[in-house]
Amino acid sequence: MFINKNYHKTTILLIILLLAFNSMGVYGESMFTDINKNHWAYDYVEKVVNLGLMDGYDDATFRPNEEVNIADALVYVTRLFNLPKEEVEKMRQEHDELLGKFQLSEERKDGLAIALSKGLVTEIFVENNLFTQGKIRTATKMDLTNYIAKTMGIEEEEGEVYVFLFKDADSIPKRSRPYVSFLIDKGILEAKGDGEGKFNPGQPIIRSVLAKMLSLSYDKMDINPVTPGVSIEDPVEPMGKEPVLGDEITGIITSKVDKYIFIDNGQKVDSYTFEKDTSITIDGNDAAIKELEPGMNIKAIVSEDNILKSLMVDSGKDIVSGTINKISLEASPSMVVDLDGGNMRTFHIPKDIKVWVNGKESYLFSLREGDKVKIEAFDDLALSISGESKNGKVIGIIKGRNFDEENMIIVERGNKTTYEYQLKEELLVYRNSSGVAIKKLRPGDQVILSISNGEVESVEANSTPGEDEGYIQEILISKEPKLSILNDRGELVVYYISPEALIKIDREVKSIYDLRLDYFAKLKLESDEIVNIQIER
Incomplete structure (x- = not known):
């Protein structure tokens, strides 16, 4: 399984794909390709991904029906603690000898180290029950109930008797009954069970169900999550x-x-x-x-x-x-x-x-x-x-630029607000999948900015195709030539003319010098730039 520390990565990859096909709006309603707003778990999935509690996959899917193994379940559950990196490193050192015995990703080792330090699992469990037949064991409903209740800070009471409405209540291990009762009280588990009135403690946990449990747990947290930069x-x-x-x-x-x-x-x-x-x-x-x-x-x-x-x-x-x-x-x-x-x-x-x-x-x-x-x-x-994140990703549309004086770019984001982003001197710029100079970026381009320490370190841009037509009002021949037209909407619009623009007058290839005022021009655009001019006199 692919675990991604940057919880927005899958969303970013999806949008890159959609931009490449110029159909960003088609899937704009959904975060993943295999789960939409009609899915019962969509809101839970969207929330836990935005919170960084769960991730998607590199192919832009969430796989809501896929079973979760114990190691990955612990990775996701322990993210509720939101521990500083330094504290996780100490936990890793403490349990390094044990975890070094297994072939596990660094992310899974981090999750197990936190789980061991916080008492969610024991060393005996890791040694004897983590793997079965050479594979990491699938997590069950009972496993997740135990882990989440402990993460939320359950305080067990000695000698308490627990009464449940489940038809299979006897199948719930005695030691786990306080955890079941605790999560029912918190509204995370249903007191009446599933559609058949059962709890099903051994039922494998799938990713959509885990997303719901994590979302509800986050809302009901009794512990205080630690945010980086704020110590206990x-x-x-x-x-x-x-x-x-x-x-x-x-x-x-x-x-x-x-x-x-x-x-x-x-x-x-x-x-x-x-x-x-x-x-x-x-x-x-x-x-x-x-x-x-x-x-x-x-x-x-x-x-x-x-x-x-x-x-x-x-x-x-x-x-x-x-x-x-x-x-x-x-x-x-x-x-x-x-x-x-x-x-x-x-x-x-x-x-x-x-x-x-x-x-x-x-x-x-x-x-x-x-x-x-x-x-x-x-x-x-x-x-x-x-x-505005000091580090992270921004998706939007270029609305303005100032590369010569302040090295800034103005981007409009999803909520229609604009923001000026400072560009690093050593900036990586890609436009339509090719490396380009920064001046090739155009207003109207759809962009993904990668931000580090408050500055843009890379830009992924895709031009936006479009069309317009109208009567030529002004022609400016310069280093960056421009063409002004009065279109049928009554708007006077100014476009840049690409150096590679194809210009045809009466079906013959011509140059910018052959254009005249009041010609009726049909334009094909890439963002704010003309790439094709057709004139029929």
């Missing part, structure tokens, strides 16, 4: 404090029921009620409870019993930009940002915040220390975060 010994300190008598809170209204409202202050969602004389204003104007709506940004004064003394709705928002200094994904997520102006600021992050990374809707988990961010904020509460 040096966490981001939570800001603010619990409301006390006369304390001020800042937050977002999440819902309203009768005279109760629920407010997310970035640390927790809590309910509040009103007094008869509670002062309520919306953007400075007096208002009533019925005018309050979910999504409103508020400042309030509350008593120790969560009674609102006053509540002010403020539609004002700040837009700040900077670099992530630290990020904490604990129960109350927060982010420390070095602002572009030189100051440092900490933001609380509410549960349902919208996050974009490189122009694509993503997850808070995907942001890293050193990434650039633009934050829409209300005081110290982040309302939305748009991040």
Whole structure:
């Protein structure tokens, strides 16, 4: 099996293939060629791949029905810990003698080392039960139940009796029953079992089922995932404090029921009620409870019993930009940002915040220390975060370029936002599968940028074919010749003329010098460049 540390690789490869056939839009709705949005597990698969918990294959497939072996299952499950590289290296050293006995990939050795260190498996298990008949054993539903429950930090209670509704409850090993009960309580396992009312502990786990279990587990994690750059010994300190008598809170209204409202202050969602004389204003104007709506940004004064003394709705928002200094994904997520102006600021992050990374809707988990961010904020509460990865891939369309002065490229991403990317001096550029000079890149080209330390180190580009027609309005003969036409949509459009452009007038091959104003020209395009001109007088 192919395991890929860069969880976007399969998506990138797929898009390269699609670009080559100029049919990117045909498959744009699906991340993989063998699973689409109608598949029951599509949302789970998309989420775990974006989070980096699972990977696809080099042939752009996910293989949702393929069985998972024990080693790969542990690779995927232990990614929930999101451990720093240095800690994994220490675990490898600790278990190097044992793992050296087996022919395993480095990725599988990493997963087993973490699993051994975290108590998911034992050395005896690895020595005696990892392989069967010379092959790594297939993972079962019981295996995954045990591993995920331990990863989520189950606390077993001595002497507890577990009662299940499964028809085959007796087949669940006694030692594993606490784990089954734990995952049922968390909503990861179905209390009623499968369609036949069975648990099926020995059933092989397939990749789509594993994706669902990992996705649900991530949402219910009781442990605190460690993000690179934020150590357990040096966490981001939570800001603010619990409301006390006369304390001020800042937050977002999440819902309203009768005279109760629920407010997310970035640390927790809590309910509040009103007094008869509670002062309520919306953007400075007096208002009533019925005018309050979910999504409103508020400042309030509350008593120790969560009674609102006053509540002010403020539609004002700040837009700040900077670099992530630290990020904490604990129960109350927060982010420390070095602002572009030189100051440092900490933001609380509410549960349902919208996050974009490189122009694509993503997850808070995907942001890293050193990434650039633009934050829409209300005081110290982040309302939305748009991040630009320090390292990674960006997919988009070239909208502008400045190679001579600033060595920059402007790219429009999937959500229609644009961003200026700094290009490295030693840049690898490919266009239509051929190595080219940077100046061969054209606005309109579809590109995949590889970014390292905040700069573009390579560009994979494909021209976008197109057509247009209209009356010639202007001809500019220069080092980069241009042609302006007034098309049938009433638009005055300027195109560059390729040095290799084929020009025919009345079916005879001509040159740019034979073109005249008011000729009606039919153009074939590659991005913003004319490659063929046909004129019939």
